[in-house]
Amino acid sequence: MRVRHLVPGRALVIALPMLFLLLFFLAPFFIVGKISVSEMETVTFKPVLTVVDGILTLKLKLANYAFLAADDLYLKTYLSSIQYAAATTALCLLVGYPFAYFMARARPAVQPALVMLVMLPFWTSFLLRVYAWRGLLAEGGWVADIIVGTGLDGLLLQLGLISAPGKLMHTPFSLVIGMSYTYLPFMVLPLYASLAKMDLRLLEAAADLGATPWVAFWRVTVPLSRAGIIAGSMLVFIPCIGEFVIPELLGGPETLMIGRVIWDEFFSNNDWPMASTVAVVMVLLIIVPLAVFSKYQAEAQEAAR
Amino acid sequence: MAQNEAPVHAVPAGEADGAEDGAFLRIDDLVKEFGGYRAVDHVSVDIAKGEIFALLGPSGCGKSTLLRMLAGFEVPTSGRILLDGRDLASAPPYERPINMMFQSYALFPHLSVWENIAFGLKREGRPKAEIADRVEAMLKLVQLGRFAQRKPHQLSGGQQQRVALARSLARQPQLLLLDEPLGALDKKLREQTQIELVNIIEQVGVTCVMVTHDQEEAMTMAQRIAVMREGRFLQVGAPGDLYETPGSRFVADFIGNVNLMDGTLDVDAADHCVIGCGDVRHYVGHGITGTQGMAVTVALRPEKVLIGREPPQDTSHNAVRATVKEKSYFGSFTVYHLSLPSGAMLKASAANVARWRDDEITWGETVWASWSPTAQVVLTQ
Amino acid sequence: MRLGTSATFNRRFGIGWMLAAYAFLYVPIFALVLYSFNDSPLPNVWRGFTLRWYAALVRDAELMSGLWLSLQIAFLTACGSVVLGTLAAFALVKYRRFPGRTLFSGMVSAPLVMPEVVVGLSLLLMLVSVQRALGFPERGLGTIWLGHLLLGMAYATVVIQSRLQAMPPQLEEAAMDLGARPHQVFWLVTLPTIAQGLASAWLLTFTISLDDVVLSAFLSGPGSTTMPLVIFSRARLGLNPSVNAVATVVIAIVAVGVLLASWLIARSEQRRQAELAAAAHA
Numbered sequence: 001m002r003v004r005h006l007v008p009g010r011a012l013v014i015a016l017p018m019l020f021l022l023l024f025f026l027a028p029f030f031i032v033g034k035i036s037v038s039e040m041e042t043v044t045f046k047p048v049l050t051v052v053d054g055i056l057t058l059k060l061k062l063a064n065y066a067f068l069a070a071d072d073l074y075l076k077t078y079l080s081s082i083q084y085a086a087a088t089t090a091l092c093l094l095v096g097y098p099f100a101y102f103m104a105r106a107r108p109a110v111q112p113a114l115v116m117l118v119m120l121p122f123w124t125s126f127l128l129r130v131y132a133w134r135g136l137l138a139e140g141g142w143v144a145d146i147i148v149g150t151g152l153d154g155l156l157l158q159l160g161l162i163s164a165p166g167k168l169m170h171t172p173f174s175l176v177i178g179m180s181y182t183y184l185p186f187m188v189l190p191l192y193a194s195l196a197k198m199d200l201r202l203l204e205a206a207a208d209l210g211a212t213p214w215v216a217f218w219r220v221t222v223p224l225s226r227a228g229i230i231a232g233s234m235l236v237f238i239p240c241i242g243e244f245v246i247p248e249l250l251g252g253p254e255t256l257m258i259g260r261v262i263w264d265e266f267f268s269n270n271d272w273p274m275a276s277t278v279a280v281v282m283v284l285l286i287i288v289p290l291a292v293f294s295k296y297q298a299e300a301q302e303a304a305r
Numbered sequence: 306m307a308q309n310e311a312p313v314h315a316v317p318a319g320e321a322d323g324a325e326d327g328a329f330l331r332i333d334d335l336v337k338e339f340g341g342y343r344a345v346d347h348v349s350v351d352i353a354k355g356e357i358f359a360l361l362g363p364s365g366c367g368k369s370t371l372l373r374m375l376a377g378f379e380v381p382t383s384g385r386i387l388l389d390g391r392d393l394a395s396a397p398p399y400e401r402p403i404n405m406m407f408q409s410y411a412l413f414p415h416l417s418v419w420e421n422i423a424f425g426l427k428r429e430g431r432p433k434a435e436i437a438d439r440v441e442a443m444l445k446l447v448q449l450g451r452f453a454q455r456k457p458h459q460l461s462g463g464q465q466q467r468v469a470l471a472r473s474l475a476r477q478p479q480l481l482l483l484d485e486p487l488g489a490l491d492k493k494l495r496e497q498t499q500i501e502l503v504n505i506i507e508q509v510g511v512t513c514v515m516v517t518h519d520q521e522e523a524m525t526m527a528q529r530i531a532v533m534r535e536g537r538f539l540q541v542g543a544p545g546d547l548y549e550t551p552g553s554r555f556v557a558d559f560i561g562n563v564n565l566m567d568g569t570l571d572v573d574a575a576d577h578c579v580i581g582c583g584d585v586r587h588y589v590g591h592g593i594t595g596t597q598g599m600a601v602t603v604a605l606r607p608e609k610v611l612i613g614r615e616p617p618q619d620t621s622h623n624a625v626r627a628t629v630k631e632k633s634y635f636g637s638f639t640v641y642h643l644s645l646p647s648g649a650m651l652k653a654s655a656a657n658v659a660r661w662r663d664d665e666i667t668w669g670e671t672v673w674a675s676w677s678p679t680a681q682v683v684l685t686q
Numbered sequence: 687m688r689l690g691t692s693a694t695f696n697r698r699f700g701i702g703w704m705l706a707a708y709a710f711l712y713v714p715i716f717a718l719v720l721y722s723f724n725d726s727p728l729p730n731v732w733r734g735f736t737l738r739w740y741a742a743l744v745r746d747a748e749l750m751s752g753l754w755l756s757l758q759i760a761f762l763t764a765c766g767s768v769v770l771g772t773l774a775a776f777a778l779v780k781y782r783r784f785p786g787r788t789l790f791s792g793m794v795s796a797p798l799v800m801p802e803v804v805v806g807l808s809l810l811l812m813l814v815s816v817q818r819a820l821g822f823p824e825r826g827l828g829t830i831w832l833g834h835l836l837l838g839m840a841y842a843t844v845v846i847q848s849r850l851q852a853m854p855p856q857l858e859e860a861a862m863d864l865g866a867r868p869h870q871v872f873w874l875v876t877l878p879t880i881a882q883g884l885a886s887a888w889l890l891t892f893t894i895s896l897d898d899v900v901l902s903a904f905l906s907g908p909g910s911t912t913m914p915l916v917i918f919s920r921a922r923l924g925l926n927p928s929v930n931a932v933a934t935v936v937i938a939i940v941a942v943g944v945l946l947a948s949w950l951i952a953r954s955e956q957r958r959q960a961e962l963a964a965a966a967h968a
Binding site for chain 1: 696700701703704707708710711712713714715717718721731770773774776777778779781784786788790791792793794795796797798799800801802803804805807808809811812815832835836839847851868869893896897899900903904914917918921922925929932933936937940941943944948951952
């Protein structure tokens with residue numbers, strides 16, 4: 001639609017949010033980059049760009065990056081963060097897809113209620129719900145009792161998800177459960193939106209052409225819900241990589257997550273340049289999925305036009 | 306007579322002079338380009354005050370773009386629009402004395418019927434009492450007084466349309482624009498609404514330009530129609546003129562049903578001509594401007610073709626022996642698809658004037674098809 | 687396992703899966719609420735019913751002041767996010783081409799997925815640099831608000847954008863045709879039509895701000911501890927029944943709010959359907 005005569009205010013409408021974002025979202029990233037290559041001088045930073053003997057000198061301290069590359073622990077942490085994020089995404093997809101599917105196929109009258117019931121936990125504090133899992137997985141907690149009682153903890157031990165039988169807290173298991181729990185609505189809702197939009201007559205056509213329900217599901221429904229799968233996966237995967245609160249409350253010494261590293265470098269070690277370095281590398285790590293997500297968002301907007 | 310060139314300035318029938326400055330709405334050489342694509346291609350027409358004028362054409366012909374330029378939603382690439390002598394130039398929609406009734410009605414969902422109609426009046430800054438009077442008058446005009454407090458979603462489609470009409474007439478515009486006014490209604494409602502709509506517009510006396518792709522709608526409602534194609538006006542005229550005297554193959558084919566037969570001008574005389582089209586020889590009762598031997602097309606409407614078992618008086622011209630290949634029954638009339646000896650098809654339609662006939666013409670029968678020497682239109686383009 | 691070989695199996699499997707998933711979602715909440723009434727400082731050992739943790743809540747100065755601060759910030763965040771979100775949504779929906787559109791679109795949606803530690807860290811470092819150069823701002827309510835605004839704006843834009851896109855453009859054209867100037871079109875037609883989206887965006891960003899831990903941690907200053915930060919530090923130390931009590935209160939308020947809103951929406955939808963049916967027969 002050509003909004004010719006709404007043009008006068010146009011510059012302002014775009015400029016205000018654009019400036020806000022440039023100033024408080026984009027600019028800070030450059031500052032982080034700068035600090036990651038700065039020398040820390042007790043409480044201030046030595047300037048990166050100085051004039052020495054009349055010559056403009058660029059003094060970059062790349063030692064942090066070198067340290068990062070050399071130190072095994074950082075590398076392992078990045079890797080492990082991605083692994084946990086991937087595991088969480090997979091679990092959310094596994095649990096969430098059938099959930100969203102059956103929600104979308106339920107009676108139309110019931111669907112809004114079902115959606116609301118999924119949203120309701122999302123509206124209550126996520127911090128408190130994560131905290132609730134501490135209670136559930138601690139010794140004597142309900143879920144812990146069930147798992148120990150059914151002997152499932154033996155299986156978890158074998159898989160390496162816990163390190164001692166009966167002790168479910170502060171393990172990879174508790175971390176993944178906690179993250180999947182928190183991020184499940186982020187997976188279910190885009191999937192539901194995508195599946196609900198699907199024209200059911202396509203399944204009828206597939207059946208008419210000889211496809212069994214199972215085949216129709218994999219060849220028609222799943223491909224058509226691709227947009228929802230991508231959106232949901234990105235909404236879970238990317239934030240999970242940098243998660244802090246859940247690893248802190250439900251993770252343990254062996255669950256290395258990069259979010260905690262940044263936090264510790266900043267708050268415990270007071271090493272701002274190091275924290276910045278770790279953050280810069282993390283951003284570089286997620287740039288590709290971030291671009292995928294951004295492109296999907298833009299395309300979804302265009303399609304909705 | 307054949308029309309050899311598309312009219313440049315179509316003058317309203319009944320206007321004695323050439324309408325230099327007398328035209329109420331003058332569209333002067335209007336062009337609209339989007340990127341490299343020309344949606345409206347040098348269109349000009351004069352429209353008289355109080356006239357109902359239709360823009361008719363297939364989708365993509367530019368009629369909606371032209372309408373939007375009149376409304377002010379598009380700015381012309383070149384050309385002028387003069388309303389009552391005043392050049393509208395690129396005045397924004399809210400500064401034009403023009404109002405539009407949208408195809409989707411575009412009623413404000415959060416306002417009641419009363420508020421919808423009052424919306425335009427409030428923008429004019431009229432005193433409250435005056436607005437109230439005017440809204441009441443509009444409600445009375447479209448007979449929706451009972452529904453004043455309802456919201457749009459509480460009304461049926463036909464009622465919503467009447468609100469849209471009332472809203473667009475409230476400000477007493479100098480020009481009323483209708484965008485596919487009957488598109489959203491079902492057939493039965495459409496017929497009734499057509500008449501009602503025209504009555505209201507004539508009662509108010511406002512000049513009206515409407516856009517439609519439905520030729521029946523245009524012919525029933527408009528006093529003059531412009532047939533558009535690919536951004537240009539092909540022909541402008543009263544419905545009867547367009548139907549019985551089309552100026553081109555496209556217009557002949559677009560409006561109603563027609564038989565188009567290509568042939569050559571065999572005899573070219575002052576008061577008659579003969580055109581040979583395969584196994585049909587046309588005797589046309591008037592002369593045309595042309596040269597002997599030139600290629601022409603003869604347009605013949607199916608209802609002008611009479612079919613019967615007995616041969617007509619003169620079987621050498623305007624008659625042919627044909628076999629009934631298909632019969633399409635429409636209730637009030639039947640269309641016969643006749644197969645000529647050469648294999649060409651000829652359509653003939655006949656009204657079913659009697660309820661039952663023992664001598665019904667059936668499939669496979671061989672009959673005589675004939676028509677009068679004034680039934681054809683000779684086309685050169 | 688053959689999925690959906692028969693309709694009844696499909697339906698039973700579906701219901702079963704959904705019940706299990708809902709149980710997964712709600713059991714932690716239920717456990718939280720239950721143990722807030724537990725008369726024992728030891729978790730998971732039920733000793734009796736008590737309300738003393740709730741009584742202690744009111745006397746808990748740290749928590750109460752945190753709550754007050756969080757409410758203020760949440761309110762400001764919600765208001766600011768709706769304003770910025772409306773502007774951004776407008777820019778993205780109405781103006782198809784403008785310089786920097788891809789960058790703008792990317793920046794608006796990035797906070798949705800960007801890990802909060804990165805956003806918090808970068809914003810803080812920038813604010814510190816600014817403070818060194820200009821002398822202000824001091825870290826506190828204002829800086830926390832800024833961080834929450836970034837996040838809230840992203841969410842608000844998504845919600846408002848979908849509402850805006852669903853609005854037929856003819857409505858605005860009709861308004862202009864009837865004599866409304868551009869700003870009048872916005873206030874009289876556009877805004878009322880997207881009103882529901884604005885309300886949803888407000889509630890959503892309010893909730894997100896109220897619940898935020900990481901951004902608040904990075905951007906807060908001495909004396910500006912938000913409620914989630916208080917809860918977080920307590921939760922880190924171990925299980926604490928006072929946290930259960932807070933949780934139950936929050937859950938109760940949210941549950942009532944959401945259920946009320948849903949009921950109202952369902953009722954107005956019912957009424958609307960009845961009116962439509964009545965009109966069709968009129």
